[in-house]
Amino acid sequence: MATIPSHALRHLTLTRPWFRKISCTTSLAFSSQDPLLTYPDNGNNNDTDHTKKTTNSKSQAFFPKKNQVLELECESLAFKGKGVCKVADSGFVLLCDNALPGERFIGRVSRKKGSYAEVTKLKTLSPHRDLVDAPCGYASYCGGCKTQNLSYEAQLRAKEQQVRELVIHVGKFSDKNPDFECIMKPIVPCDVQFHYRNKMEFSFGTQKWLPKELLHEKLDGIDNYALGLHAPGYFDKILNVDKCLLQSEPANKILATVQDNWKDPELGPSPYNVHSHTGFLKHLVLRTGRDMKTDLPELMVNFVTSSYKPEMLKPLVEKISAIPEVVSIMNNVNTSVGNTSVGEEEYTLYGKSTITESLRGLTFQISANSFFQTNTHQAEVLYKLIEDCAGLRGDASEIVLDLFCGTGTIGLTLAKKAKHVYGYEVVAQAVADAHRNAKLNGISNTTFLQGDLNKIDENFGKHFPKPDIVISDPNRPGMHMKLIKFLLKLKAPKIVYVSCNPATCARDIDYLCHGVMEQNIKGCYKLKSIQPVDMFPHTPHIECVCLLELC
Ligand SMILES: C[S@@+](CC[C@H](N)C(=O)[O-])C[C@H]1O[C@@H](n2cnc3c(N)ncnc32)[C@H](O)[C@@H]1O
Incomplete structure (x- = not known):
């Protein structure tokens, strides 16, 4: 497998995390020809301590033009799960969303960024080697499980390769060093590949995201309401989901119950509109813990709302509290226009205010906003x-x-x-x-x-x-x-x-x-x-x- 030029790798891998909004004070910036690796800073960008120049300025023979259509092959995955692709016989790196290692495809250059470019996939010529059926119907839209249609073994290989390349090119540890293979340990797989997340945050919204083929559908009012996950790149559009294969089965039971009931015109709580800043329901956060006595799952449901109106939540609370695994229903009230799920005030609507979890023989009490692995x-x-x-x-x-x-x-x-x-x-x-x-x-x-x-x-x-x-x-x-x-x-x-x-x-x-x-x-x-x-x-x-x- 061809090696990715190290200057491009630095660009690709030190960019911002894919799911988190980064404030301007934590940006990782680069200049185009002479990349600067910057540090997480404290708001003082003038501190020269934070910068480190890299010296690799290897010349490149091939520079694609914007909108150029190219035949490409995906070689590996970079941070954020983007496919790292190449034109045959060229070292120039092109990044493509939803391209997987081994896949050959036709792509159009959508953006040029110094020493690499981004491409949009137009047509697959031959699929990647390790194609499997993604069990989740939302996998190709939601942006969370980017590699669900890649076999798990291939996912692990891609992750291991990514770490290896970074240790060599960014960490400057030579793989020619006899100790290198002892230092680089093989990746530890996860035995549980679905239903492993103990916390999921869903958003309520007034604009349903639709895939391209359904965009002609005109949705008005309640039909446009959605509860689910933000479509990648949109802060205001929600992909409606009724289950997520990464969260626990009881959490899916709760999500389905809320989906069945929250839009009932009789019950009436409206979703929050991020443009007009009106509406009530902002987020639904589901956490799964474990009852230490019975070793059975125990669940916390947290409604994040724009104001404190418990009577509006009452019908939903009645339905959800009938699910045996639910031990806690919380209400975080967040009056700000921001999208965070942490409230300025917190109320217990049903049961207790914490759930428990154990780790390495210790017990932890987890409240609605506590961090836990x-x-x-x-x-x-x-x-x-x-x-x-x-x-x-x-x-x-x-x-x-x-x-x-x-x-x-x-x-x-x-x-x-x-x-x-x-x-x-x-x-x-x-x-x-x-x-x-x-x-x-x-x-x-x-x-x-x-x-x-x-x-x-x-x-x-x-x-x-x-x-x-x-x-x-x-x-x-x-x-x-x-x-x-x-x-x-x-x-x-x-x-x-x-x-x-x-x-x-x-x-x-x-x-x-x-x-x-x-x-x-x-x-x-x-x-x-x-x-x-x-x-x-x-x-x-x-x-x-x-x-x-x-x-
Ligand atoms: C990856 S988490 C690790 C938490 C913990 N070690 C664990 O395993 O649960 C990183 C932690 O660093 C904290 N953190 C982030 N920036 C920080 C800073 N500038 N100073 C101190 N802590 C910070 C975050 O709040 C978060 O709790």
Whole structure:
């Protein structure tokens, strides 16, 4: 298989996450000929610390024109699940949505972006090698399960290849190095490939999204109402769905019940209109936990509404509470014009206000807005890998620093073998949940603190002893340069880097191991292993656990 030029790979893989709106302060920008990899910043884009120039400016023989029609072959998948395609005998990279490895097709160049272009598929000439029937009828529209029609083995191969290319081209680890194959571990598959998500958020809307072939249909009023998932690229159009194969069966029962009842003109709650900012129902969030006594699923239903009018929800609450697995019905009231599902006020409409879940033998109380790993089954596998990498001796003598600790789950699972765990997290509610979870599990050797790790100064590090092990589990933008410099100075014997974005992960381990050349800072870590884990089958997401040891 031909290699993708490294300058194009940097472009493709360090762009923004596909499902999240990114504020201008966290953009990852590039110039066209001389890409700049930028860091997640703190609103101060002038800080030259945040930039790193790459030097590869390999010339390209072929430059397609806009609207040019080309015969292409898809070679692999890039971040966001876009197909990485090539014209025969050319190194130029073209990206295509819904193109899968091995597929040959005719495409039209829709956009040119410096060293790569985007194409729209016009016609498949020969399908990809690993075609399977997508079990979900919405798979080709909803944008969530981009690779459901690719065999699971092929999905895993594509993810593994993506991590490998990034480690080589962005992380600058040579695959000619005899240790390389020992460092690069094969991807850990997920045994449960459907119904694995414990949380799904659906939106109510006044504009139903229709596929091209149905666009001629004129829908008015109630017929245009929808409850489902945002169509890719639209903030105002909703793909109506009555089930999602990624969420639990009881969650699908609830979704079907709401679908059957919410548009009843007698009951009357209207969906929120994101243009006129009128209407009531904004989101339906379904969370699946587990009853610790019976080991059966327990479900929380959260209605996000624009105002507090419980009488409007009453008929729906009556129908849903009759489903035996439902133990909690919540109402988050969000009066802002934004699209977030977190309310300024929260009310319990039925049952309790939390559900429970267990992870590595600990119990967690999850409220409507708490963060919890979305695939509980695979989180067990991920956390076991983290524990193995951390390799705590178990004599309660070691200090663990848990950066980006969220609700404390990683730190709490390590606490039984550690002397003390210090966790840092920016969201105050998550820190409060971490304290609550520690108490609930009778753990007293943890300290969780609120702080923005993108804004650390020279005082950071004065509130905890030198750690033996650092766990770092940042969001997609990865670690800020300030934090990387701090870690290079701190010189903890071990870093376990947990990442949900292999591109920024490769960039950060490059700095930790090889240094920050532009600033004459030396690296001091050796990459011992990088373990991709498939947490989300059928989607483009890849998790990695990396072990770094002080040289
Ligand atoms: C990928 S989650 C990991 C959470 C946790 N380690 C777990 O496994 O559940 C990343 C966490 O980093 C937090 N975070 C994001 N940016 C941050 C920042 N600048 N400073 C501190 N925490 C941040 C997020 O709120 C989120 O809880």
